[in-house]
Amino acid sequence: MSQPYSQFRALLAITRASLKAVLRSPSAVIFSIFFPLIFILVFGFIGGSSGPTYRIALAHGSDTSNIILDSLKKFSNIRFVNADDSVALDADLRKGRITGVLDITRIIETSDQARYQVHFYATTASADKFSTFLPLLENTITRIDRARMQGASTTGNVIPVIRQVRKYRTIDFILPGQLGFSLLSAGVFGVAFLFFNLRQQLVIKRFFATPVSKTAIVLGEGLSRVIFQLLTAIIIIGIGHFAFQFTLVHGWMTFLEIMVLSFIALLVFMGFGFIVSGLAKTEGSIPPFANIITLPQFLLAGTFFSVDAFPAWLQPLCRMLPLTYFNDAMRKIAFEGAHLTDCWPQIGVLLLWGAIVYIAAIKIFKWE
Incomplete structure (x- = not known):
């Protein structure tokens, strides 16, 4: 004699299967556990200090x-x-x-x-x-x-x-960090989603049927991102300067040097995007990979508060991140009056990161 259908057992079976699916999803685990834990640790370090440094x-x-x-x-x-x-x-x-x-x-x-x-x-x-x-x-x-x-x-x-010298305003610290935040986000997320979708939609495969070279495809798509993001940088700096008196020590010369620095940084950050697009198997796995790269830099690279606010043992890690060197160079040029030639240590580290990142991207990047 067959047993009556158990709705309760069905409920448990569905719950068990759904839980397995959630646990197997990198996005769910990272966004639910990893990110909150990182925020707790970082702000715990900041909050545990005895005030400004x-x-x-x-x-x-x-x-x-x-x-x-x-x-x-x-x-x-x-x-x-x-x-x-x-x-x-x-x-x-x-x-x-x-x-x-x-x-x-x-x-x-x-x-x-x-x-x-x-x-x-x-x-x-x-x-x-x-x-x-x-x-x-x-x-x-x-x-x-x-x-x-x-x-x-x-x-x-x-x-x-x-x-009495130039007054240091909060915007002089915050704006460089926010510009770096914008460039890193665009370089990683923008490029990763763009090239993943181009592969998924077989756009790149169709390009192969034309005389267009692979290099032209990458440079063309990448150049459009660079132009758009540099326009964004102009808007951010313009609003900061004219609305909130963000310091540009040498006026237009400082602005042009910031744009050159932003161009270099964006090229480096786009390399991370190529790596993510090559690693991602599905579109849903792009955010976890991208955030593993971007989140530590947002929090530890002097974006929102000085690196000096962290414990001494954590600061060497902070000073290894490429965004740290962009933020440092940006603040030196904008407020201290330094020129690009004075920021070669920071630019050199950015270029070194760029070489490492693009070597990895070439090995990882997929066309199909």
Whole structure:
């Protein structure tokens, strides 16, 4: 006698089959587990820090053996840098590469107390940093006073000396990162989907029946992407400059150098797109492959916040990513007034990445 049909068992069978299908889908696993985990880790590192990172130089002749300096060195987000070269130090101040220069002078010393005069030199280029560092410095001295039970302002007093230079705005940091974000996204996702669809629709196969060479096919499709994305870069920079006062130190010359840098970076990023289009078996597998390449760079390459905000052990990884070098070069050219010839270390690394990526793309890329 046949058993009655069990809707419950059918439900379990469907659930089991569907779960297997989900677990076998790279897109589902990566978007549901991998991406949220990456975001949690990255923002956990940022949130676990003790605030912005300050790069401080000690003035030549400053007292280096005192309780104020010892207390500041206990902060994990204060990093003391070499200040031997006065010309380089002044350039770093003017360009906002360091928060400021600290000069601590001992003015009173007795058997039971010591008093210091603290000069802090900075420029408006680092206004976003010194505006929070100064209260931290003053609070540190206040805590020392309380610990010594000597009352307020007995250990030392802070004298800020702020020099007026170009004002560093938030847009001067954010816009280069967003432009790099746009170029990387277009280079990877745009090229990957484009060439995958051309293969799927047999467009490339039809090209083979014509005298058009493979090189012309790749260059033609790639050139259209480059032109479109450079137009996008012009719009981003134009809106940033005219609407939000994004700094272009040398005007049109700076703009043209940024466009050349963007062209180089876009060619490199498109190489990643060729690799993804060759690896992908289905259209649905393109986003997981592409995001494995792009997401770490979006988060770790100084796109939204400085690389210095990450733990010291993670920073070497950040400095291996090609987008990091585009962002660094972009900020040096736009705000610091550097030229392309001054950014050869960053451009050299981008070109090295380009050579590696295109060698891999040639081996992986499929025409059919």
